[in-house]
Amino acid sequence: MKNTEEILQALKENFPDFSFELKSDLPVEGFIICNPLVIDKISHFLHDNPELNFDSLINLSGVDEIKANQLSVYYHLESTELKHKLVLKVVTDRNSPEVASVTDIWKGANWHEREAYDMFGIKFLNHPDLRRILMPYDWEAGHPLRKDYENPEFYQGMKVPF
């Protein structure tokens, strides 16, 4: 059982080159902000280190932070053995969002990442099968959960608005 500060310490020791930032001023949970392009290496460490042993990715959610002109991804990790939890956040540019994929560490991330791609257009590098998942494959109007998304008038001849 480790808390977020201890995990941050372990991360800083192991990856002296990478930048980490702990945010714990907002309710309810604190989280660590890391670099989007090395999140796979960090995840490998978190997964394989026997003292941390984060064997399960419970949730992965994309967020559109339009005011800061950035997209972010939250990772909720949990260790079923040691029973501790961790929230990671990566921030990427809104115009060319690129995040390293964690699919080969936690296979369950596959569809979560596809969903984030579908909804926000975040490109996950090295993802085995990055396609739309919920929206039709031929949906051309963009990524619907972005705050500036506008719905098309017609899709395949069907009127979309009420």
Add this chain to the structure above:
Amino acid sequence: MINTKSSAIRTEEMVLNMGPQHPSTHGVLRLELALEGEIITKVTPHIGYLHRCFEKHCEAMTYPQIVPYTDRMDYLASMGNELGYAVAMEKLLGIEVPQRVEYIRVIMAELQRIASHLVALGTYGADIGAFTPFLYCFRDREKILHLFEITCGARLLYNYIWVGGLSHDLHPDFVRKTRDFIKEFKPTIKELNDILSYNKIFIDRTANVGILPVKTAINFGVSGPNLRASGIKWDIRKDDPYSVYSKFDFDIPVGKGTHGTVGDSWDRYFVRILEMEESLKIIEQALDQLPDGDVQSAIPKRIKPNAGHVYGRVENPRGELGYFIISDGSTTPYRVKVRAPSFVTLQILGELCKGYMIADVITILGSIDIVLGEIDR
């Protein structure tokens, strides 16, 4: 003389498209099966046929308005969805709810768990070809729906558990009727076991089919009965208790591989039956301890949380249901992401089905018990 080259029969993989309209895809799921004869070489699920834009609605609605939409995600376990949302929101707002509310919530969630498992078990029987247990399960489920109906007036989608309270107090007859139901229901579990669980053909069809090892399950993020069937005692009600679950005495049934290997389809099926018995235990205890009080006293007049984010989770019948809510300080959430158990669980289908036959795809798909409303949201 036979020319071996030209006489060789050209073979190719057959791609069978199962769904979106298929009797046993449990909704509008489409599976693309690559077959060699009847043996599966690859399964590709295609989802999104029921994508109802839940998360977009959350960003446009105020916090209390979201509750009815949560109902419509996992429509077999609406009470569980509402409870999950309420737990997450109360964590974000930092409010305490009266004990009576918590007890009623637990009773409702457990009744809903039984109802949901009944549908899962019944449709599983129908998938395997035994149609009669399906109707027996629906008959018993109807009794639970009656209990919900006298409480809040709805049969399926309740809008009952609100942030900070409940929409109605219990009906005066509720406690008596629930006790009656428990008394009636116990023998029907045995009936279901006799007609389906211990049937030789049923065991042959499900045992040793679709074995899910614990390591793979955790790596994929599988939770709930599917994970427990693989032999690990992981239940959020015990491991990360919410509401008043820590006050009750109940077991966590796990798969034991009685008729095959641990984590096969039969285990996943039988864990659900055992869970129904445990739920009955919890309901009985909760009815005995049910305190008095006002169920609406803690409902906030205006929900306007501070900026921040929360991940609240509950043990739904299908596994861990989590709400990740980001608030920007206004009356509507900035972002809500739902960690839907079926969404995560369905990913393992391709892993489980490889090398089995078409009939086994149905067996495995039925045993992991998905609800499309929750997968697509």
Add this chain to the structure above:
Amino acid sequence: MMYDFFVDLFGNTVIAGIASGILMSLLPLFLFILPYALFAVLAERKVSAHMQDRLGPMRIGWHGWNQTIADIIKLIQKEDIVASDTDKPLFNFAPVLVFAGSYAAFAAIPFSSYYIGSEVDLGIFYIIAVTGLVVAGILMAGWASNNKYSLLGSMRSVAQIVSYEIPTMLVVLSLVMVSETMSLHTLSEMQTGYFWNWYIFGGPGFSLTKFLLIPSMLIGFIIIYISTLAEVNRVPFDIPEAESELVAGYHTEYSGMKFAMFFLAEYANMYAVSAIVAALFFGGYQSPVGYLGNLLGVEWLIPIEQFLWFAAKGLFFVFVQMWLRWTLPRLRVDQLMAVSWKYLIPIAFVNLIVIGFITLI
């Protein structure tokens, strides 16, 4: 005897042949199969409903008795869809062949000692051979539909029927060995008198052989019942049309009356195999307790009684088939094959040898 009557009437063997032929072939159809099939479909729904705490059809006629009539009239009205990519001649011919196969089997079934559609000496083998047409029809339907589900269903069906013919034949063979006849009529005649003369109880006469035969006959009965169940694609062997796997199997693409023909053929087949089981082991049309006609001295009552007994025995086995359908889950393809090749065939074979030895004594 019908033929002789017409020869006397017309004085011409050709006309007499045609007339008796038409009468002989139409009679069982109109007098038995159609009403039976209508009744059986309704019975299936009623039986299943009552087993499932429901009522079944209630609104159409008294307790839904007109339900299947409405179904048939509706199916006649339906559009007959032939998809553009189907193999049209085969697609149209398949339901006819399936229905003809199961209908032809009725020709040799002895409904009473006075009425058999066609009294062939090789009756039992004729029935088993002619029901083979059903296989061809199903394969045709599956292939011509140009639908993957249909194709899978028909391939399953053919594999299944071919494998299960073997245990059926072995059991029939052992019966033939004991009774030394292949005519169903003679076979039924031999089991006359009371129910202890039935072959399930070792056959007519009282001797050591009879009592030695009883266990073998019981085994034989169980084997033939299971394998006939498989031959008519009923649960637990309904994999060709397995609803939850293959949508509707080989008749997925058929609509309207063609579908109805598959439907009727299925129920006709159910009765045909039940009739074979009844004729082989349960005394055919013979009454288990003697005839009222004999008691009252009214000769003409006997054939009617015999017919009723035969229908009752057949319907009982049809009812058991329905009962099983609504109780058991369905087997998988490989398990289904294993049941036949690993269990039924060896057991039937050993049973055949044992019966051979017993009859030699």
Add this chain to the structure above:
Amino acid sequence: MGLLDKEFTDGNIVIAKAEDLMNWARLSSLWQVSFGLACCAIEMMATSASHYDFDRFGVIPRPSPRHADIIIISGTVTLKMATRIKRLYEQMPEPKYIISMGSCSNSGGPYWEHGYHVLKGIDRVIPVDVYVPGCPPRPEALLEGLIKLQEKIRKTSLVKKST
């Protein structure tokens, strides 16, 4: 082509009686495509199950659209699904009927405003005979919808309507 495509220019007693028989047969044996979409599908299943028993009215679920007469659109129709439903409808043989069950398939239901992926009413894709309101409709409501459909079928005629 179905029998109903032929219309007679004037009615007489034979046609009237034949018409009654045919209408009776069609309304008494409405086989449904076993096809569920969303929440309403659960209520549809409950209607077929022991407590409400659709079979009383002669409604049985058929897995193949080729065997069916009626399709119950039970739940939210999304844009991705709408094209498939249209295809499913086209595969059914005439005469065919549609019950739109629940608010979602009637008009988009609770998803009418922000549902960027929800079709706002199935009648934008295929013609509907009976609308059953409710979210979800109770089984009794669905039964009522079925009886309304039966009344509609009872009134159909083989005689061409004079204008």
